[in-house]
Amino acid sequence: MLKRINFILLASALVYGATFNNNINSNVNSDVYSNVNNNYNNVNDNLNTNADSNISTGYTPRISEEQLATAQRAPVYTSCINPGQVAFTFDDGPNPATTSKVLDFLKANNIIGTFFITAQNKERIDSDQINLVNHQPSFDIVKRIVQEGHYIGSHTFYHEDLFLGLENGRMEMNIDTMTDKIYDIIGTKPIFFRPPLGNGGYYFDDEDPINAPKNERVQKYLGASGFKIIMWGADTRDWENKENVEADVMELSKHMDPTKASPTKDSFIILMHDIYDTTADLALPRVYEYVTELGYKVVSLTECLGLTSAYQDNIEPEIINSMEPDDTITNTTIIKSDNDTLQNDIYSSSSSATSTKTFYIEVKLIYSIISLILISFLLF
Numbered sequence: 001m002l003k004r005i006n007f008i009l010l011a012s013a014l015v016y017g018a019t020f021n022n023n024i025n026s027n028v029n030s031d032v033y034s035n036v037n038n039n040y041n042n043v044n045d046n047l048n049t050n051a052d053s054n055i056s057t058g059y060t061p062r063i064s065e066e067q068l069a070t071a072q073r074a075p076v077y078t079s080c081i082n083p084g085q086v087a088f089t090f091d092d093g094p095n096p097a098t099t100s101k102v103l104d105f106l107k108a109n110n111i112i113g114t115f116f117i118t119a120q121n122k123e124r125i126d127s128d129q130i131n132l133v134n135h136q137p138s139f140d141i142v143k144r145i146v147q148e149g150h151y152i153g154s155h156t157f158y159h160e161d162l163f164l165g166l167e168n169g170r171m172e173m174n175i176d177t178m179t180d181k182i183y184d185i186i187g188t189k190p191i192f193f194r195p196p197l198g199n200g201g202y203y204f205d206d207e208d209p210i211n212a213p214k215n216e217r218v219q220k221y222l223g224a225s226g227f228k229i230i231m232w233g234a235d236t237r238d239w240e241n242k243e244n245v246e247a248d249v250m251e252l253s254k255h256m257d258p259t260k261a262s263p264t265k266d267s268f269i270i271l272m273h274d275i276y277d278t279t280a281d282l283a284l285p286r287v288y289e290y291v292t293e294l295g296y297k298v299v300s301l302t303e304c305l306g307l308t309s310a311y312q313d314n315i316e317p318e319i320i321n322s323m324e325p326d327d328t329i330t331n332t333t334i335i336k337s338d339n340d341t342l343q344n345d346i347y348s349s350s351s352s353a354t355s356t357k358t359f360y361i362e363v364k365l366i367y368s369i370i371s372l373i374l375i376s377f378l379l380f
């Protein structure tokens, strides 16, 4: 009888030991950030292995193939509806350190800008900045953008070339998850969308028959998702020119020089990037000076396009207290924010389970130790 009890207890202890080790291994990898990446990689694997069919990828696009078949292409804009207008747009943020300086300049000069934001730029994945997954200052700067009257547009979740995601569902995933992310932060969905690298924003149907169907698919997906595609009529290439702001002006002058354009008949959507110190400190003031001297008036993108709102269904962003930084957050490297509740099921297991899991493992550890002491007592 005693031997039988010993055997049962020994077997139980071994089983507990085994499950305990598994949990320890998973816990090591389950900080918020890496868990999100793991989930992302899993999705990536799923998508790659199921490249033939979007239905079995693990990600279900918001817009079905049936809806897509009859969808209208999203309209594409590079200029305003009235001559003499210029709209400032900023891509690739938010970057708390530099976006804040851009906001200071816009406020001082009474300008309403539009910020095309990403959640987790794959090219900047090591940076703590430009991170709307678990970085509180990034959330806060998005809130400030909205609070100061500027507009938020989508620049996709991972800043990926949408053409590369056409076969495996990543085009749809990048669009849908960023819409959800923006909705989570400001309580409304944007109308404005800018494709990374511009792919999906062109009409090449005649000159480029290879890319024409790609553009058409992206544009139909965006159209069915309630977006307007905002391209640009004049670029600064500020990301390349950096402190050489006269090179930015040279770029603009390719389209805006008085020999080529006039405020009496032309208008421009201008592209900059709010993630660089050089853009915030040097390029933006110089570009503002340049366009003003040419006689253009800087207007908001809604005024530029004759819209009543920058958000779908005219639902304006909410400035609510629950979006304020959470006082309970003390650890700056692993932050679980209330704002970081991703609706998409790709990330459903990302963050909230971590602390519960750690507690569960601690209980198991204590239980295993007690079991071992009990076994020792019974055996010897």
Ligand SMILES: [Zn+2]
Binding pocket: 091, 092, 155, 159, 196, 197
């Ligand atoms: Zn970009």
